[in-house]
Amino acid sequence: MQQKGQKDNSTYYQKLRLRRSALAHIAKPVVMETHGGLGKLYQACYxxxxxxxxxxxxxKRTGILAKQRPTWAVYxxxxxxxxxxxxxxxLEINLLDVDPYGEPWSTIEAFLSSDRPRAKQLHIVVNDGQKQKVQLTGGWNSASLKGLIDKYGNGLSQHYLEACQILMHEKAALAGYAVSRWHGYYCGHGQQMTHYWAMLEQG
Ligand SMILES: C[S@@+](CC[C@H](N)C(=O)[O-])C[C@H]1O[C@@H](n2cnc3c(N)ncnc32)[C@H](O)[C@@H]1O
Structure with missing residues (x-):
């Protein structure tokens, strides 16, 4: 049983599969990992x-990442x-990997609204840990979920994956992309984690 304060790692192999599926669609991957951690995903996928x-x-972790990947930019x-x-x-990034412990949307929005070269096709793979918080608080205090509260009210956590798909369409448009493919599921302890992979294409 998961103890209080312990991170849920049961989803690790699902994380790998999702990333490998995305990589299979990219001839020459150029990756941005936003939350590098100890570099486990890098070792297994990148x-x-x-x-x-x-x-x-x-x-300390940044030091480990810098040694691990001499040809990457490590910040x-x-x-x-x-x-x-x-x-x-x-770099013209074509795979954005977002693996925070909590909400990913501020990171996704920062990427899609910032000034940078845009690949014609962009894959975004996400490990989203926000569902549990939404279940506990309703999501009212989350800036990224504001518009969705009007649509789902207190039922947002039950519809969290659907809400993520809507958000991805909105955020993709910030950089002139449309979502051409979407795959997502709940997983982990109590189905509290949400994984998704979006393929975005420029019109
Ligand atoms: C779930 S772990 C990432 C695991 C990683 N994908 C791996 O393969 O080892 C989340 C990491 O994000 C880092 N982190 C949390 N918030 C961050 C932020 N705003 N900017 C950069 N790193 C952050 C944490 O220190 C932690 O190492």
Whole structure:
């Protein structure tokens, strides 16, 4: 049983499968990992990808990531502020990997609203940990979910995946993309984690 304060790692293999499915659609992946952690996903999925950008706010972890990937740009700090400011714009990213412990939307919005080169086709893979909070609080205090509260009211957590799909369509439009493919599911302890993969294409 999961103890209080313990992170849910039961979804790790599902995370890998989702990323490998996305990679199978990309001839030459150029990756941005927004929450690098200890580099487990990199080891399992991106070790052969030469061009990439990774962010991590924990200094020790950033050191591990820098040693792990000599050809990538490795940044220590808050990924949301850095991405919003255009960090990583030296590369045309075609796979955005968002793996926070909590909500991913501020990061996705920072990427899609910032000034940077845009790949014709962009894949976004997400490990979204926000559903439990929405279940507990209703989501009223989450800026990213504001518009969805009007639609779903107190039922937002039951419709969280559908709400994510709506949000992805809205955020994609910020960068001139349309969502051409969507795959998502709940997983992990109590089905509290939400994984999704969106393929975005420019019109
Ligand atoms: C779920 S772990 C990521 C695991 C990682 N994908 C891996 O393969 O090892 C989340 C990581 O995000 C980092 N983090 C949390 N908020 C952040 C932020 N705003 N900017 C950058 N890193 C952040 C945490 O320090 C933690 O290492």
């Amino acid at each position: 070790a052969s990808v030469l061009q990439g950008v990774v962010f991590e706010k924990d200094p 220590e700090g808050d990924c949301v502020a850095a991405i919003a400011a255009g960090v990583g714009a030296h």
